[in-house]
Amino acid sequence: MDRTDIGKPDYFHKVVDCQWACPAHTPVPEYIRLVAAGRYADAYMINWHSNVFPGILGRTCDRPCEPACRRGRVEQEPVAICRLKRVAADFKGDIRKRLRRPARKKNGRRIACIGGGPASLTVARDLAPLGYDVVIYDADDRAGGMIRSQIPRFRLPERVIDEEVGYVLGLGVEFRGGRWVESLKELLMEGYDAIFVGTGAPRGRDLDIPGRQQASKNIHIGIDWLSSVSFGHTEKIGKQIIVLGGGNTAMDCCRSSKRLGGEDVKVIVRSGFEEMKASPWEKEDAMHEDIPILNYLVPKEFNHDKGKLEGMTFEKVEAAYEDGRRRLVATGDPNEYFECDDVLVAVGQENAFPWIERDIGLEFNGRDMPVIDKQTFQSTIPKVFFGGDAAFGPKNIIWAVAHGHGAAVSIDKFCHREDPGMRPPPRVNLTSQKMGIHYWSYDNDVSNDLRYKVPLKDLRNALASIKVEVELGYDQNLAVAEAERCLNCDIQTVFDEDLCIECDACEDICPTDCINFTANGAEAEVRGRLHAPAENLTQDLFVSGELQTQRVMIKDEDVCLHCGLCAERCPTGAWDMQKFLLDIEHAGPKCRERKKRKAA
Numbered sequence: 001m002d003r004t005d006i007g008k009p010d011y012f013h014k015v016v017d018c019q020w021a022c023p024a025h026t027p028v029p030e031y032i033r034l035v036a037a038g039r040y041a042d043a044y045m046i047n048w049h050s051n052v053f054p055g056i057l058g059r060t061c062d063r064p065c066e067p068a069c070r071r072g073r074v075e076q077e078p079v080a081i082c083r084l085k086r087v088a089a090d091f092k093g094d095i096r097k098r099l100r101r102p103a104r105k106k107n108g109r110r111i112a113c114i115g116g117g118p119a120s121l122t123v124a125r126d127l128a129p130l131g132y133d134v135v136i137y138d139a140d141d142r143a144g145g146m147i148r149s150q151i152p153r154f155r156l157p158e159r160v161i162d163e164e165v166g167y168v169l170g171l172g173v174e175f176r177g178g179r180w181v182e183s184l185k186e187l188l189m190e191g192y193d194a195i196f197v198g199t200g201a202p203r204g205r206d207l208d209i210p211g212r213q214q215a216s217k218n219i220h221i222g223i224d225w226l227s228s229v230s231f232g233h234t235e236k237i238g239k240q241i242i243v244l245g246g247g248n249t250a251m252d253c254c255r256s257s258k259r260l261g262g263e264d265v266k267v268i269v270r271s272g273f274e275e276m277k278a279s280p281w282e283k284e285d286a287m288h289e290d291i292p293i294l295n296y297l298v299p300k301e302f303n304h305d306k307g308k309l310e311g312m313t314f315e316k317v318e319a320a321y322e323d324g325r326r327r328l329v330a331t332g333d334p335n336e337y338f339e340c341d342d343v344l345v346a347v348g349q350e351n352a353f354p355w356i357e358r359d360i361g362l363e364f365n366g367r368d369m370p371v372i373d374k375q376t377f378q379s380t381i382p383k384v385f386f387g388g389d390a391a392f393g394p395k396n397i398i399w400a401v402a403h404g405h406g407a408a409v410s411i412d413k414f415c416h417r418e419d420p421g422m423r424p425p426p427r428v429n430l431t432s433q434k435m436g437i438h439y440w441s442y443d444n445d446v447s448n449d450l451r452y453k454v455p456l457k458d459l460r461n462a463l464a465s466i467k468v469e470v471e472l473g474y475d476q477n478l479a480v481a482e483a484e485r486c487l488n489c490d491i492q493t494v495f496d497e498d499l500c501i502e503c504d505a506c507e508d509i510c511p512t513d514c515i516n517f518t519a520n521g522a523e524a525e526v527r528g529r530l531h532a533p534a535e536n537l538t539q540d541l542f543v544s545g546e547l548q549t550q551r552v553m554i555k556d557e558d559v560c561l562h563c564g565l566c567a568e569r570c571p572t573g574a575w576d577m578q579k580f581l582l583d584i585e586h587a588g589p590k591c592r593e594r595k596k597r598k599a600a
Contacts, residue, residue, distance in 0.1 A: 001523050001554075003545045006494065009426045012580040014539060015557045016490045018081055021068035023402035025584055026050040028065055028081055029490040033442060035084050036483035038476070041095050043088035048099070050584075051085075052122050052168070052401050053147075055160045058086025059471065060151055062248075062279060062396040070487050073559070077451035079485050080474075087479040089160075100129045102172035107131035109193040109415045114181050117145020118397050119198035119388030121168045122404025126587040127411065128171040135192075140231075141177040143169060146200055147397065149227040150249070152256050153467040184356045184384070194383045194411045197370075198400070201349040201389040207244065211302030215309040219302060222253045222346030229256055229466065238341025241265040242312055244299060245346035246276030251283065253344040254291045259466040266338070267293045268312075270328065272319060285470070288456075289463065297336060298328065302343065311339040349394045369393070376420040377407040385411055408587040416592055424591050427583040432576050433491055434567075440577055442488055444564040452482045488562050490580045495553055497544040499574035502551070506566035506575055514556040515566060520546070530556060 006012060014020050018028040026047060034043035047054035061082045069078030109132050113120035116138030124134045142148060143165050147156070169175055181187060187195060204221035206212070212219065218238070222245065228234040241262040243254040246269035258265050267286065269276055273295050276283065283293065297314035304310055314336045317328040351369060356362060363371040363380040370379050370386055377385045387403030389395060410420035433441040455472040456462065462470045474482060507515045513531035520526070520543075527534040527541070534541060534556040542555040567575040585591050 001520055001526060001541065001543045001552075004540070004543045006430070006492075007428070009428045009582060011540065012428070012430075012490075012492050013426075013582050015492065015560075016580065016582075017068040017070055017539075018065040018079075018489065019582065021064045022051075023064065023399045024051045024405065025402075025582065026065075027490065027582065029486055029488050030581075031088060032079070032081070032084055032483045032486045033488070035087050036443070036480050036486075038480075040088050040091040041093055041098070044092040044095055045098055047085055047088060048095075048167075051398060052125055052404075053118065053164045053397065054085050055089030055164050056147055056156060057397060058082060058084075058089050059156050059160070060147075061085070061398050063281075064398065070489050070561075071485055074487075074561070075450060080451055080454065080482050083454050083471075083474060084479060084483055087474050087476075090473055091476065091479075096167075099167055100125075100171060102170075103129055103131040105131055106133060109133070110135070110191065111194050111196065111411060112137065112187060112190070112192040113196045113198060114184075114187070115145055115197065115199035115388075115390065116140065116143035116175065116177070117198055117200050117388060117400065118147060119200075119390070119400040119404040119407070120145070120196060121165060122401045123196045123198070123387070123408045123411065124173045125168045125171065126405060126408035128173050130412065130588055132415075133174070134172075135174045135176060137176050137179045137181050139178065139180040143175050143177070145198075146223075149230050150223055150252070152226065152229070152252050154255070154259065154462070154465075154470050155252070157467070157469050182355050184362070185360050188360065188381075188384075192383075193415050194385065196407055196411065197384065197386045197390050198388045198404070199351075199353075199390045200400075201351050201394040203350045203352040204249075204345065205348040205350055207299060207345050207347060209299055209301055211304050214307050215302045215304040217307070218309040218342045220342065220344050222249045222344050223349060225344055226252055226256065229260070234260070236261045239263045240340045241342050241344065242338060242340045243267045243344045243346060245269065245348070246271055246278055246293075247346060247348070248278050248282050249349070250344075250346035251278050251286050253346050254286055255289060256466060257342070257344065258289055258291060259463055265291050267291060268297050268299075268314065268338070269293065269295050270298045270317065272296060289459065296328070300335060303337070309340065309343065311337055312343065313337050349389075351390060351393065373421070375406075375423070376410040377403060378410055378414070378420055382414065405586055409585075409591050412587040413592060418593055422593065424585050426585070429581040429583070430492065430494065430578040431581070432578050434576060440491075440564055442491055442579075443484065444488065444491075444562070444577075445484075446487065446561055446563050447484045449481060449485055451485065452478050491562050491564070491577050492580050493542070493555065493560060493562065493564075493566060494576050494578045495542065495544055495555070496574050496576070497547055497553065499572045500544075500547060500553065501572055501574075502547055502549055503571065505569045505571065509565050509569045511563065511565065512559045512561055514559045516554045516556075517547070517551050518554060519550070520552045526554060530554065532556065532559060534558060 031043040031046040072078040204223040301313040388400035536558040544553040
């Protein structure tokens with residue numbers, strides 16, 4: 001195996017599993033340490049720089065970082081990364097003076113953003129301070145997109161949306177609410193230097209089975225119904241409710257209907273419980289509110305009496321496997337029937353681009369999705385860019401933010417007549433954390449505490465109003481306790497073979513047996529003969545150069561706890577604990593090519 005090149009940005013980035021998994025690459029351990037130190041405003045600003053909406057995401061993020069958390073390999077539950085983000089937002093105080101300012105001088109370039117959701121707001125946040133005139137068009141009167149229209153207030157209070165969307169609009173962004181863009185061709189004729197499409201996936205899938213048309217009055221598309229509830233158009237629902245679907249939208253629908261008069265609310269899903277697309281915590285929250293989830297039932301018919309919905313009939317199925325592929329097959333049991341007053345259909349979302357003409361040079365693929373460059377977010381019309389759900393289909397807020405950052409870089413380069421595909425590599429810093437022979441600048445005592453539960457509003461009061469926030473969030477004491485569960489994965493163990501005397505003391509003291517002094521060899525063979533076989537192939541092995549005994553030091557990054565015991569024990573300082581900082585540039589001069597000055 002070759003010696004590890006720690007100068008490559010992605011090597012240590014992949015070791016910081018939470019940051020690697022976050023689409024916006026938020027430096028998670030760094031802000032968690034700041035939360036533990038009570039520096040909430042600093043923690044908030046780190047988040048604001050990368051993910052733009054800390055208070056919103058601290059309540060609603062799909063948490064791709066948490067399944068990747070190394071703590072989950074030590075104990076059952078990862079660090080509550082998402083809820084610690086909310087702590088930073090809840091206790092930050094007034095940070096307005098620390099935000100970016102509107103540009104003092106405009107650069108003469110105009111950008112249109114279609115859709116007022118998280119992707120467009122991120123593009124605006126990145127470009128407006130650079131002098132761009134950014135105009136956001138949205139059919140709704142207030143910005144926020146699906147953040148405002150589809151996430152219930154009991155999960156995300158409107159004051160949080162207003163605050164963080166306001167930070168973006170306060171950068172001099174023009175918001176044209178109540179403006180439905182009906183023609184991309186017409187907008188292209190208005191002279192914008194670039195157009196960003198961030199319209200999301202606004203169409204909910206329907207269910208075309210017998211009785212659908214006849215009983216349509218009491219059958220509602222989930223995302224449309226949630227929007228109607230959010231904007232106050234719908235304030236009540238029947239007593240017996242069936243929610244169809246197994247995603248997060250279905251969980252929002254069932255919990256919302258419980259607050260609007262639903263007494264017997266049930267979720268019915270065609271797949272198994274484990275296969276449901278809803279996040280585990282969303283399913284837990286629904287069941288905590290006494291909402292049953294019934295699995296392996298396929299809708300067959302809406303039952304009605306002269307157009308009045310009375311119930312639904314379902315076929316019972318089970319999972320069968322053939323050639324390794326899973327499919328649902330009928331069990332042969334009698335169909336099941338459930339009475340209901342209303343049905344909420346939440347079986348998926350689709351993109352809709354009826355306002356984009358097909359004769360303007362913008363190509364669509366076989367799924368009627370625009371053909372988009374996955375790196376630059378550029379369409380086949382060079383000045384038109386896409387991001388968020390509108391680019392590659394439904395995902396979540398944090399992916400929309402990541403797309404917005406990437407599209408802003410491309411738009412900035414395009415407007416400066418540079419190739420959007422030429423992206424600047426991230427910069428990497430490694431800084432020693434040594435404060436003495438056995439002291440470090442961070443707390444390296446590995447806590448054995450299990451994950452701390454987030455306090456909830458008592459169930460009776462939580463269900464009394466659609467606007468009462470259910471989660472109370474951590475208080476400052478619980479926040480510190482949970483933050484101390486973080487294993488500081490960005491504090492890297494860096495090894496200098498020139499200082500090593502091969503005393504093997506680090507190997508002896510390592511609590512996880514991740515340090516090995518052994519003969520080199522092919523990676524597959526080496527992985528199998530380490531003290532603890534390195535079976536996670538998604539993480540590299542740290543391999544030193546050849547030592548005096550012709551051995552090499554090999555460390556399995558997958559099980560390292562970053563406790564620093566190796567560095568404390570080493571008599572020569574061959575081991576050091578160094579903080580890894582990944583600096584990913586957003587749109588601006590540093591992302592552009594540096595023009596060579598002509599010789600005098």
